[in-house]
Amino acid sequence: MGKATGFLEYRREVPGEVRPQERIGSWQEFAVPLDEDKLRTQGARCMDCGTPFCHAGRLLSGMASGCPAHNLIPEWNDLVYRGSWKEALKRLHKTSNFPEFTGRVCPAPCEGACTVGKSGSPVTIKSIEKAIVDRGFAEGWIQPRTPAAPSGKKVAVVGSGPAGLACADQLNKAGHAVTVYERADRIGGLLMYGIPNMKLEKTIVQRRVDLLAAEGIRFVTGVEIGKDLPADRLRSEYDAVVLCGGATQARDLRVEGRELAGIHQAMEFLSRNTKSLLDSGLEDGQFLSAKDKHVVVIGGGDTGTDCVATAIRQGCKSVTQLEIMPQLPSARQPGNPWPEWPKVLKTDYGQAEAAEVFGQDPRCYETSTKRIQGNELGQVTGVHTVRVAWQQVDGRLTPVEVPGSEQAIPVDLVLLALGFTGPENALPEQLGLELDERSNVKAEFGEFHTSVEGVFAAGDMRRGQSLVVWAMHEGRQAAREVDRFLMGSTVLP
Helix, strand or coil: CCCCCHHHHCCCCCCEECCHHHHCCCCCCCEECCCHHHHHHHHHCCCCCCCCHHHCCEEECCEEECCCCCCCHHHHHHHHHCCCHHHHHHHHHHHCCCHHHHHHHCCCHHHHCCHHHHCCCCCCHHHHHHHHHHHHHHCCCCCCCCCCCCCCCEEEEECCCHHHHHHHHHHHHCCCEEEEEECCCCCCCHHHHHCCCCCCCHHHHHHHHHHHHHCCCEEEECCCECCCECHHHHHHHCCEEEECCCCCEECCCCCECCCCECEEEHHHHHHHHHHHHHHHCCCCCCCCCCCCCEEEEECCCHHHHHHHHHHHHHCCCEEEEECCCCCCCCCCCCCCCCCCCCCCCCCCHHHHHHHHHHCCCCEECCEEEEEEEECCCCEEEEEEEEEEEEEEECCEEEEEECCCCCEEEECCEEEECCCEEECCCHHHHHHCCCECCCCCECCCCCCCECCCCCEEECCHHHHCCCCHHHHHHHHHHHHHHHHHHHHCCCCCC
16 A cells, blocks of 8 residues: 555654644644645555554554554555545545544554554554544535434433444434433533643534534433433433443542642543633633642653643643653563554653753652642642652562652642543442443443343443543444344444
8 A cells, every 4th residue: 555665765754743832822732734745655655564453453462553443544545645535534434433533632553553663663644544534624525414214213322422422423324313411511521521622622522523413413411310310211211322431430549648638630630621711711710720839740641641731831830740650661672562552652742841841851750659748728738759669579560669769749739640440330330230340331342232231331431441542443333233232233334
């Protein structure tokens, strides 16, 4: 695919970015797209590798290798190279409902498994994906589509994140009457309130939601199933129910001083900021402010990075990010061969901005929080940490404290970005659903049917905290099984 010798002739080139000092004054996306000629050149780098691992979508060593959605990447790379953008969009939409989301926020496991990347730089798959769908909207190629003839069946989807929206989209295409319930005031779930605007502008999310509504999907906001509306009522009023509520139970930090004021879960910090931004341009003050504060973010993942970037835009005095794991190497190690996800050091946008503003990377590796200190008013004033060394203890790698390495970090705001332990308990308990050993709703992958007749589960609520692309893929696959359940067979891919 692409040009036969393109991977030998052309170097990898990625979109530019607005400089950190300029972009931190804005909540808008800051990528500078490549022009068409450069995008076609990047498409030309896709080699005729025979077995395209980029769309394999397998789990290797516990991490995704290749695209979980099985996107037909070599095909649309070739079409972009040839200038056939509309055909490229058709191939992209064949496997992906919302490439404008994954083209912005996916970590691109496809690129980690790219054959060109085995001995060089991988194809810029993510950039090309985003360019295809953005052009599709700009050219007016993406318009509301009339669903199939009505099936007479009604389906309720609980949760409007990537899994819920993908599931609803597919079921609507099959002709079912779909209602999506969302407890927040806006549709989008994680896409709307969990990811900051500068990483995924909410106009992009709303554009797709408006399109889905125009195609016939009914959206109900401000209604929490199991609280505002009994779950049993859904079962009685709909022919099937699909649970896509996500893994929203945040992991907490069990240390002395956790009860002090000024300590918040990362998702509360991020979601309140985005809601205030959308409601009033941050004029209403209904958000947690880092302005003129020393901020400590505990957790080194994507959510932690988003907290760093948000705190900087709010005008924090300093930001420190604590990471208990060791710093990753700069290149693949022998124990991490291609096509596994490359476990190498990356500097994300938040760290790059912190380095520009404060003169250093905010991450402190192999650092554990021992206790949190406060003043007489009960307000947090310091985080006491200790360095750890990872050692084999009883056959398992375990963090062991390094004697004499304790230190105290002055702080006014602590943000906990420690991941999520699974779905909230109320809805599964109300429906009497069986849970797996990790407290997720039990439903086998490929079937998605729970222990209760007519109730299905998909996305993070079923598999645990994961990637947006996995959630979208699960939503699609769950829709297929719901269609089969309702009709005896399925027309969905």
